[in-house]
Amino acid sequence: MAVTAAALASSDCSSRGSPLGKYPSRMAVTLERQSTTGQTTGLRAWLDEIEQMGQLRRVHGANAEEDIGAATDVLQHAAESPAALFDQIPGYDPSFRVLVNGFGATDRIALTLGLSLGLSRVEVSDAWRKKIRGMQPLPAVEVSDGPVFENVRRGDDIDMTIFPAPRWHPGDGGRYIGTGSFDITRDPDDGWVNVGTYRVMVHDARRLGYYISPGKHGRLHRQKYFDRGQKCPVAMVFGSDPLQFLAGCTEVPYGVSEFDWVGGVRGAPVQVVKGPITGLPIPTDAEIAVEGFATDQETLVEGPFGEWMGYYGSGSRHEPVLQVEALYYRDQPILVGSPPGQPPDEQARYRAILRSALLRDEIEKVAIPDVTGVWCHEVGGSRLFNVVSIKQRYPGHARQVLHAASQVRAGAYAGRYVIVVDEDIDPSNLEEVLWAVCTRSDPATSIDIVHRAWSTPLDPRIPPERRQVADFTNSRGLIDATRPWEWCDQYAGGTCLRKNYVSRPSESFRLRVCRPRPRLDCGGVNVRRIPRAIAAFALAALWTAGVSAAPATSFSGQATLVNASVPLLGKIVVGDTGPLPASGGNLNNSVAVIDLPGLLTAEVGQSSASGQGNHSSSSASLTDVALTVLGISITATAVQSQAEARCQAGQPQVSGSSQLAGLVINGQSIAVAAPNLTVALPLGITVVVNEQKSSTSGASGESTANALHVTALGIEVVVASSHADITCDKGKPGA
Ligand SMILES: Cc1cc2nc3c(=O)[nH]c(=O)nc-3n(C[C@H](O)[C@H](O)[C@H](O)COP(=O)(O)O)c2cc1C
Ligand SMILES: [Mn+2]
Known part of the structure; x- marks a missing residue:
């Protein structure tokens, strides 16, 4: 039967009768139990939960030669895809099952880790990191019996080929029973038990080949036995409680048993039975488990196998062989598969969550x-x-x-x-x-x-x-x-628009062109500059080149985003255009972020001053201003000021104005209309909002507008200050 992704995704498969019947438990040990943390334990209870979540598809009749491997490849390359449980696999006991893509969706990973559902992958990782911070391992407890012993085979009765181990990738050199599995070993010196996920290939009825990369704990253990000329006792589990499997493929520290780590995570110890052959601990609810001895005296060719980097990278080579001395399995066993594919795949996804937290x-x-x-x-x-x-x-x-x-x-x-x-x-x-x-x-x-x-x-x-x-x-x-x-x-500011970007003085648009990002901070006083948009003196040079020399209209002007004088810190000037030369021109300054620790933060500041013809003007604007003076907070989503001076029939005319959106002073919202609104605050703090000073005298006129002007106990802070100044050339027509 060919299995397609569509078939897997369709609910038809899941609506057919469940092969899960009632399992009479002969065991004294409860199989699916709730831990003290309320987290479900055991593969079968976990399957019930994910089925209730609508995340399990049941597929009948797919073959192990090709179909299951191909379907798994399709499923595990689609993010947030369901798990699939295969049964009635041709050539095998129809009740023997294969589960794949168990962790192919974020919610199922969260469920396994005992975290809330509905989180993003980054949130799950973060919650996981916080959950296991300072976590203390809880030793496994040994009990006398378990469902894993529902079926026991010894000696020549053992046949590892009865299980529907799929050919996962077309180029695999054999059937891999061990991918969603783990190997259990004991350090011969210190006695600690390691649990590691290392792939396992079926050579024949009683021999398994397994590959462990140099440096992994299971390999270090095995080598210690080999160095002493001894066989290495190993137990392997093919299908287990999902958290136990995740522990087996996580970098739990050397010397710490992954079983104890699972106990610590759950707040309830893992229940194990002592393997009769090796004495190694085997989880009571393992689906399929073996015990045996590995030797370097007998090696067989292992591989090729489709590996996690997306290649048959290690090819095939001789590897130690496990001689199986005992086989145990539950009724209607579930073989769990998590074969690697070209990343990003299922294992890349669950491991990204776990490893990011660990790193x-x-x-x-x-x-x-x-x-x-x-x-x-x-x-x-x-x-x-x-x-x-x-x-x-x-x-x-x-x-x-x-x-x-x-x-x-x-x-x-x-x-x-x-x-x-x-x-x-x-x-x-x-x-x-x-x-x-x-x-x-x-x-x-x-x-x-x-x-x-x-x-x-x-x-x-x-x-x-x-x-x-x-x-x-x-x-x-x-x-x-x-x-x-x-x-x-001095790094150039980014062009990405931030929130509360003000495009017109009267309106505040909440644009979220960029993801809201944390403020960049270099430490100390931090101002990120945007390169000047227009060369400062170019227009002035053009202007003066085209007209005759004085007498002519002359200008001065300046705009500044922040001008502060603070005891100890001294004078702080940010976003200053500098003074406009008498001949006029255009001056601009921009900053993406202002961060004056303890005093003021703001974003997207622009200042400009210009003078040409009969007109001089300047403006200053900032968004997201937060000012703190002697513990009093002043915030505004946008502030802007502008000043103008122009010559009309040789006479100066001046004006100034400010706009402040979302102004809150000391917890009070302030609507600004009239100029020079003065707010007196405790500690002798005075805030003048929309401060304006204008004057004319003969042919000259000047105007200053300060959006905010705060004074207190030797502190002075002016935010968004614009100054325009003009001296009219009375002899010039129109001036
Ligand atoms: C599905 C899967 C298969 C894996 N297969 C192998 C393998 O064949 N050999 C190996 O050395 N590591 C393999 N790993 C990585 C190890 O499980 C991982 O490095 C783990 O931390 C090893 O346990 P240890 O830290 O106790 O040595 C696999 C991981 C996963 C998720
Ligand atoms: Mn380990």
Whole structure:
């Protein structure tokens, strides 16, 4: 039977009769139980839950040679796709089942981790990081029996080929029973138990081949036995409680049993039975489990296998073999599959959530401050393309993050690129990250290379000659895509419009062209400048070149966004056009962000002053102003002032005005209409809103408009100040 994606997605499959009947439990141990945290445990209860969520499709009659592998490939490459449970697989006991794509949707990952549903993948990762911070492992408890022993086979009775292990990828060298599985080993020195997900191939009825990359805990354990000339006792589980599986493929620290880690997460210990052959702990509710001994005396060819980087990277080679001494399985067992595909795939998605949390935790544990986000991208299989965002605090901060992120446990194995970005970039958003790389890195100086880092035979980029000498190291590209700390206060501002952008004085538009981003901060006084739009003196030069010399109309003018005088800090001037020359011209200044810690923050400030013909004018505007003076807060979503001076029949005429939207002073909303509205506040603070000063004298006139003017105890702050000035040339017609 050919299985199509449409068939999987259709509800027809799920509406057919369920092969799940009633399972008489012969066991004393409860199988599906609620932990003390209320989180469901056990694969079968979890399946009931996801079916109730409408996220399980049942498929009957697909074959294990081709159909299940192909259907899994389709499903796991579609984000937020359902899980599929296959039964009635031709050639096998019709009640034997295969579950795939269990974690192919964010809600199912959240459910497994005991988190709320409805969160985004980044929110799940963040909630997970917070949940396991400081979590203490809870030792597994041993019980005497469990449903896993519903069927027991020993000796020649063992046949691993009775299970419908699919051929997952067309190029696979065999049937892989172990993908959504784990291997259990015990350290022969210290006695701690490791649980690791390592792929397992069926060689024949009693022999399994398994591949573990160098450096993994299961391999370190196994090697210790081999070095002593001993066989390595191993138990393997093919189908388990979903959280146990996730633990098996997570970088739980060396020396900590993943079973105990699961217990800590749930607040309820994992229940295990002691394997009669090896003494290893086996979860009571395992679907299929084996015990046996691995030896390096007998090796068989393992692979090729479609691997997580999207290649048959490690090809085929001799690997140790597990001689199976006992086989246990539940009635109507469920073989869980999570075969890798070209990323982004199912495992890239669940591992991105888990690894991003772990990597951030580990970077913070080595005492690096101000990490604002981490994402281990799905497209890199959650290992090859990892991004960290930081709020830069000191020179060298960005490089420290890069090197640490590439070498702590969660980032060390099989990495390729690590990128550090400023906190205004969302590390989980590939486009934003690549924009930062394109516009904030300088290839000659922003990239560090680490040589001979921990990689894997799976890495397709390791050249043949290095493979031959078992050199499975690679290099890492560490890309600093932050604005250089030393001159970040001069880095050009971004053009992305921010909220509350004011396009006309009277109206405030809430545009969200860009995702609202955190304010960039270089530390200390921070002003990001937008390059001047118009060359300051070009028009003035043109003007003076075209007309005869004095006497002529002359100008002066200036606009400033913030002009403050504060004890200890001194004088602070931000967004100043500078003085307009007597000959006129155009002066402009813009800043994207103003951050004067403890005093004032604002965004998108523009100031301009111009003088030409018979007209002189200036203006200043800011959005999202937040001013704090002696603990009194003054905020406005937009402020603007303008001043004008013009000559009419040789006589000066002047005017000024200010607009303030959303003005709140000390918790009170203020509607501004009249000029020079004075607000007296505690501590002798005076705020003049829409302050205007105008005067004329003979041929000269000047006007100043200050949107806000605050004075208090030696403090003076003027926000959005515009000044225009003109001296009329009485001899000039029209002037
Ligand atoms: C579906 C899946 C299959 C995996 N297969 C292998 C494998 O065949 N060999 C391996 O070394 N790691 C494999 N891994 C990665 C390990 O499970 C992972 O590195 C884990 O942390 C190993 O456990 P350990 O930290 O106790 O060594 C696989 C991961 C997943 C999710
Ligand atoms: Mn481990």
